[in-house]
Amino acid sequence: MKTTNFLTGILFLTATAYPAFSQDTVTLVAYSGLFQERYTKAVIQPFMAANPDIKIEYYPFPGSAQMLGALRAQKASPQSDVTIMDVSVAKTGTDEGLFDKIDESVSKNVVDLYPSARFEGVAGVGVTFDNLVLVYNSQAVKTAPTSWNALKDSALKGKIAMLGAPDLVGISTTIILDHMNGGKNYLQGVDKGIAAMAEVAPNIQTWEPKPEVYPNVVNGLVSLGVGWNARAQVNADMSEGRLKVALPAEGTVLQTNAINLIKGGPSQAAARKFVDYALSRAAQEAFTAAMYYAPTNSKANVAPEVIDRTVVKSMNSVIPLDWIALSKVRDQITQEWRRKVIPLSR
Amino acid sequence: MTAAAIMTAVPEKRPISAGALATLLLGPIAIVNGVAFVLPVFNLLMLSFREALSGGGLGEAFTLENWTGTVTDSYYLELIGQSISTSLFITFLTLICSYPIALYLHRSQGAWRTFLLVLVISPLLTSAVVRTYGWIAILADDGLINSILMYFGSENGIRLLFNKTGVVIGLTEILMPYMILALLAGFGRLDHRIEEAAETLGAPPWKVFWRIIVPLTMPGIALGCLLSFVLAISSFITPKLLGGGRVFLLATEIYDQAIVTLNWPLAATLSMIILVVFGAALVFYSRLLRAIS
Numbered sequence: 001m002k003t004t005n006f007l008t009g010i011l012f013l014t015a016t017a018y019p020a021f022s023q024d025t026v027t028l029v030a031y032s033g034l035f036q037e038r039y040t041k042a043v044i045q046p047f048m049a050a051n052p053d054i055k056i057e058y059y060p061f062p063g064s065a066q067m068l069g070a071l072r073a074q075k076a077s078p079q080s081d082v083t084i085m086d087v088s089v090a091k092t093g094t095d096e097g098l099f100d101k102i103d104e105s106v107s108k109n110v111v112d113l114y115p116s117a118r119f120e121g122v123a124g125v126g127v128t129f130d131n132l133v134l135v136y137n138s139q140a141v142k143t144a145p146t147s148w149n150a151l152k153d154s155a156l157k158g159k160i161a162m163l164g165a166p167d168l169v170g171i172s173t174t175i176i177l178d179h180m181n182g183g184k185n186y187l188q189g190v191d192k193g194i195a196a197m198a199e200v201a202p203n204i205q206t207w208e209p210k211p212e213v214y215p216n217v218v219n220g221l222v223s224l225g226v227g228w229n230a231r232a233q234v235n236a237d238m239s240e241g242r243l244k245v246a247l248p249a250e251g252t253v254l255q256t257n258a259i260n261l262i263k264g265g266p267s268q269a270a271a272r273k274f275v276d277y278a279l280s281r282a283a284q285e286a287f288t289a290a291m292y293y294a295p296t297n298s299k300a301n302v303a304p305e306v307i308d309r310t311v312v313k314s315m316n317s318v319i320p321l322d323w324i325a326l327s328k329v330r331d332q333i334t335q336e337w338r339r340k341v342i343p344l345s346r
Numbered sequence: 347m348t349a350a351a352i353m354t355a356v357p358e359k360r361p362i363s364a365g366a367l368a369t370l371l372l373g374p375i376a377i378v379n380g381v382a383f384v385l386p387v388f389n390l391l392m393l394s395f396r397e398a399l400s401g402g403g404l405g406e407a408f409t410l411e412n413w414t415g416t417v418t419d420s421y422y423l424e425l426i427g428q429s430i431s432t433s434l435f436i437t438f439l440t441l442i443c444s445y446p447i448a449l450y451l452h453r454s455q456g457a458w459r460t461f462l463l464v465l466v467i468s469p470l471l472t473s474a475v476v477r478t479y480g481w482i483a484i485l486a487d488d489g490l491i492n493s494i495l496m497y498f499g500s501e502n503g504i505r506l507l508f509n510k511t512g513v514v515i516g517l518t519e520i521l522m523p524y525m526i527l528a529l530l531a532g533f534g535r536l537d538h539r540i541e542e543a544a545e546t547l548g549a550p551p552w553k554v555f556w557r558i559i560v561p562l563t564m565p566g567i568a569l570g571c572l573l574s575f576v577l578a579i580s581s582f583i584t585p586k587l588l589g590g591g592r593v594f595l596l597a598t599e600i601y602d603q604a605i606v607t608l609n610w611p612l613a614a615t616l617s618m619i620i621l622v623v624f625g626a627a628l629v630f631y632s633r634l635l636r637a638i639s
Contacts, residue, residue, distance in 0.1 A: 065605045092402045096404070166607045205508060205590070304509070
């Protein structure tokens, strides 16, 4: 009798240890840090609440290149289902056959995406838009900069930080300066941009602000920096007014993160469901409100005070930039930087 | 029973042969090394002969372009030269700063020696990243050193951070514990009685140091320099944090090529070049040791 009771107890405990339904696990490979924190709260948690049979496991990486490295290593037997990465890296992944195509058959929300969120030759589609901005310390810089030429201000010598080429910040700034100074085609050369960067170089304190440019501006180590709008806005909120963001009149460039379905991922049906949700109006609105990335879904209805802090209202001043074509000349621009820009900052 | 009969009755224990013993002892580490080092390095070598496609793609074609491009490009040649010369300079500075400490430690005794040894080893218990951030606080424009200089009248202080000076200072401090421990390990031949004999015969202190102490501690110097050089040339985080994007070394370039521009074949080629430099350093070390003995 005692033995029977004991076995019944064991069986009961075993049964209650498992949920009443089987749960699919979708592994999402995406950015670490602030992105992970905000994306989890704004998109993943509401999705899991609405889909209790699906669990999203976030596998964070500091950058797109590391994500691609991990996906290459898993190619024979993928252990991840979805990835969010820079579109130029997503193109490389597509070329290597790592992703399945995302179109209207995967998500009905694809038809609502802005045309600029869909890319020829990329299996995934745009899930966030970001743009380059100036960030400044409001105690050191009293008037908000209105031009990228603020980077050349000799009063800020040794007080400016930005990531140098080959990072996208350095490359983007060069292209903006090239465009401002009459450059016509960055794919054929950015001589005017390099010449302008040569004037910026003596003011640069570091080309490698660590951990990021934003805390260095907040704590006054530097007065002015170049960064990405979404992170800049979040840091501005957290800095109690010490860091402010300026979008110069000459315009900016867009950076797009693409969401991609990993070919042969273990939970394909659930992954498609998540991709559909990530592109939906609700998810796009929530993430824009949480982190100021501009939505890629044209139907997203974001509060005006949030929209004002994204690039949405300045789209006419965006300098068109084809990141995929640019990746072919990125190394060449980097070499010019190293020979003509960096030496002037020593 | 005769002694001979007893000898034949007891089963003979055959001693294990030297070859079998060596296999037994070295086998596990050889397997670990083969799987965790030789195989990945071989993969890296193969990767260095693959085609780098634009945008970070990997072509399947076999090519020598990564190697020929690297060894004929003045930028990469300068990078290799600068990495070697900077690492040699850091090694020299580390030796100069560490040698007196190691000598004093070698001669101290008892609890005092233990206390000093703990002091020397304690930085190794802290991550190099944390120590590097510590240096940022000290070397910054408004850091400790410049604050002192400005207090004594310097107008703008001096630039110690985000340049080669910062990298040299940071790496020298980070490598000192390794150098001191290597020096101590190689000070075995140093005998105080020989120094006393030289002094008794009228040798001045500098001559005792130069003719007795330095030659006897040469194995430690060689070992410490080898260790520091290898660690300096492969160090990545300190040049990245203290160099401010102005100091280009092989390790930082490998990072940029592998992680930022996604040119894995070039990163693999540069990694193999670092291995060649390591090999050259090892050959030099073994020849030096032979010359010393």
